[in-house]
Amino acid sequence: MPDPIFYHSIKVDEKKCIGCVVCMKVCPTKAIRIKEKKAVVNAERCIDCGECYRACPYGAITPLTTKTSDITRFKIKVALPSPVLYSQFGSNVMPDQILNALKEIGFDYVYDEALACEMISIAIEEYLERNKSPRPIISSTCPVVVRLIQRLFPSLVSLIIRMEPPREIAAKNLKRELSKEHKISEQDIGIFHITSCPAKMVSINKPETMEKSYLDGAISIKEIYNQLMAQLKRKEHNFILQTQSQASGIGIGWAISGGEIRGIKQDASVSVSGVYDTIRILSDVESGKIKNIEYLECLICPDGCIGGPLTVENRFLAKSHILKLIRKFGGKNRIDISYVKQLYEKNFFSFERNIQPKPFSPLDPDKNEAIRKLKKKERILKNLPGINCGVCGAPDCESFAEDLAKGEKDLTIGRCVFLGE
Amino acid sequence: MGEETRLSEEFEITGGDFINGGMASCRIKNILKEIGIDAEITRRVAIASYEAEMNVVMYAKKGIMKFILDSHRITIKVEDEGPGIPDIELAMQPGYSTATPEMREMGFGAGMGLPNIQKNADIFNIVSTVGKGTNLEIIINLNNKNA
Ligand code: SF4
Numbered sequence: 072m073p074d075p076i077f078y079h080s081i082k083v084d085e086k087k088c089i090g091c092v093v094c095m096k097v098c099p100t101k102a103i104r105i106k107e108k109k110a111v112v113n114a115e116r117c118i119d120c121g122e123c124y125r126a127c128p129y130g131a132i133t134p135l136t137t138k139t140s141d142i143t144r145f146k147i148k149v150a151l152p153s154p155v156l157y158s159q160f161g162s163n164v165m166p167d168q169i170l171n172a173l174k175e176i177g178f179d180y181v182y183d184e185a186l187a188c189e190m191i192s193i194a195i196e197e198y199l200e201r202n203k204s205p206r207p208i209i210s211s212t213c214p215v216v217v218r219l220i221q222r223l224f225p226s227l228v229s230l231i232i233r234m235e236p237p238r239e240i241a242a243k244n245l246k247r248e249l250s251k252e253h254k255i256s257e258q259d260i261g262i263f264h265i266t267s268c269p270a271k272m273v274s275i276n277k278p279e280t281m282e283k284s285y286l287d288g289a290i291s292i293k294e295i296y297n298q299l300m301a302q303l304k305r306k307e308h309n310f311i312l313q314t315q316s317q318a319s320g321i322g323i324g325w326a327i328s329g330g331e332i333r334g335i336k337q338d339a340s341v342s343v344s345g346v347y348d349t350i351r352i353l354s355d356v357e358s359g360k361i362k363n364i365e366y367l368e369c370l371i372c373p374d375g376c377i378g379g380p381l382t383v384e385n386r387f388l389a390k391s392h393i394l395k396l397i398r399k400f401g402g403k404n405r406i407d408i409s410y411v412k413q414l415y416e417k418n419f420f421s422f423e424r425n426i427q428p429k430p431f432s433p434l435d436p437d438k439n440e441a442i443r444k445l446k447k448k449e450r451i452l453k454n455l456p457g458i459n460c461g462v463c464g465a466p467d468c469e470s471f472a473e474d475l476a477k478g479e480k481d482l483t484i485g486r487c488v489f490l491g492e
Numbered sequence: 493m494g495e496e497t498r499l500s501e502e503f504e505i506t507g508g509d510f511i512n513g514g515m516a517s518c519r520i521k522n523i524l525k526e527i528g529i530d531a532e533i534t535r536r537v538a539i540a541s542y543e544a545e546m547n548v549v550m551y552a553k554k555g556i557m558k559f560i561l562d563s564h565r566i567t568i569k570v571e572d573e574g575p576g577i578p579d580i581e582l583a584m585q586p587g588y589s590t591a592t593p594e595m596r597e598m599g600f601g602a603g604m605g606l607p608n609i610q611k612n613a614d615i616f617n618i619v620s621t622v623g624k625g626t627n628l629e630i631i632i633n634l635n636n637k638n639a
Pocket residue numbers: 083087088089090091092093094095109110126127128129130131132
């Protein structure tokens with residue numbers, strides 16, 4: 072059963088949208104239609120991949136992340152920066168400087184997510200060793216991939232690793248420790264992910280695997296960038312360069328595609344990035360075409376989170392900065408492995424509840440009716456020109472035929488400019 | 493049940509065409525998703541039809557895959573013009589394969605094709621004549637999941 076309520080990470084600004092069809096064309100799940108010259112997103116089909124946001128030439132797609140002004144309601148404010156942040160200020164600005172700058176702009180604590188990434192690398196290995204469940208096991212890090220699997224590949228849901236991603240594990244740990252240390256309630260601690268990813272907001276507002284997320288918001292790198300830059304500039308002259316940030320190259324490497332599997336020893340691991348390639352490989356897994364792969368890391372954005380829609384730095388430069396940091400900080404774990412194993416024993420990393428498949432609604436809830444509609448769709452499709460121009464308001468002739476077959480309100484075949492009203 | 497609610501499609505499969513091999517089974521999978529067939533059943537059909545399709549690509553000159561959906565079951569029939577299978581019992585053993593080293597290099601021919609089809613099918617029939625070809629019939633029931 073699809074949920075009645077949907078949360079999403081983007082909104083169409085109707086004042087800015089001119090109905091140019093660009094977003095509709097790039098949407099991988101065909102969730103967008105143009106109705107009365109405005110883009111309309113079908114909430115059920117949207118997986119929050121951010122492709123429309125990237126593509127819109129008019130800035131009409133707005134990401135819904137936490138504003139820095141929203142954080143004041145917490146007594147203790149914690150920033151949890153994704154390692155992506157380290158790639159945004161050129162290759163000479165070190166993680167320590169950035170963590171420091173975050174603190175200066177108003178956070179009480181700053182915790183390096185890269186450390187949690189390292190922990191999870193160890194935990195993934197442990198998981199692979201202990202669970203002999205069918206392969207490949209699929210990463211749960213990217214919330215969009217999780218949603219994509221629930222929607223488009225429901226039969227693969229059981230392959231997703233039943234382990235929370237680094238951001239949640241870090242936040243869970245921080246809430247515990249800080250509330251003990253300061254003797255205040257966990258509710259008074261606000262933990263904010265500093266992120267390149269609007270979809271994190273969805274996984275925070277409506278987590279799939281737990282009652283309530285341990286994070287309290289996600290702040291866009293774009294939003295915080297200028298403030299950080301100003302801080303970094305100010306400190307430029309009197310800051311002593313430190314390279315002994317606690318994380319190693321393994322944790323920092325999670326910012327780019329392949330980072331997650333770099334930290335684990337299993338040879339038969341594969342990393343894929345970008346929404347279309349992810350769909351392709353998952354489709355192959357579904358057909359049983361992919362054999363002998365242990366672990367599959369999929370990230371929706373090109374090159375991984377570093378290609379997230381809310382970044383500022385050029386993606387290719389950013390990647391080169393991260394690679395440089397990986398070399399600099401080395402591939403030796405700085406996390407105590409036995410500590411991670413202890414936590415693992417206590418199920419500290421595990422999902423609280425399983426992910427449920429949520430397939431797209433079929434053409435009709437009644438099977439016989441669905442078959443009738445499918446046939447109708449095919450008949451209609453035969454009459455359409457197959458040019459996929461999008462002028463009818465659907466992304467391609469097939470989607471238009473489908474909308475017609477479903478009996479969409481006020482829609483007639485005359486909407487096709489080649490057939491005429 | 494009337495003709496309107498029975499769905500059948502036919503796909504041609506070309507032997508040796510590893511590039512397009514898998515397209516028919518992919519198309520079938522998408523149809524099942526659009527109709528709202530249970531995810532687990534869809535996956536079983538996807539796997540069985542993919543293996544059957546790739547068997548034609550690997551061993552036969554050409555073949556035809558027929559897909560029929562009615563209210564109770566999904567039937568997939570594959571008829572190929574190929575070398576045929578001399579010893580079906582042997583071919584059904586997991587790990588048995590006549591694939592060439594090149595095919596194995598590409599990840600095919602692990603000898604799991606027919607056993608995999610059987611594992612995912614509710615009914616599986618195979619008839620083969622050496623020198624003429626092989627006919628497969630794969631039936632997967634819609635209601636009782638793994639009969
Ligand atoms: S890309 Fe989409 S949201 Fe942006 S203006 Fe065009 S139709 Fe509107």
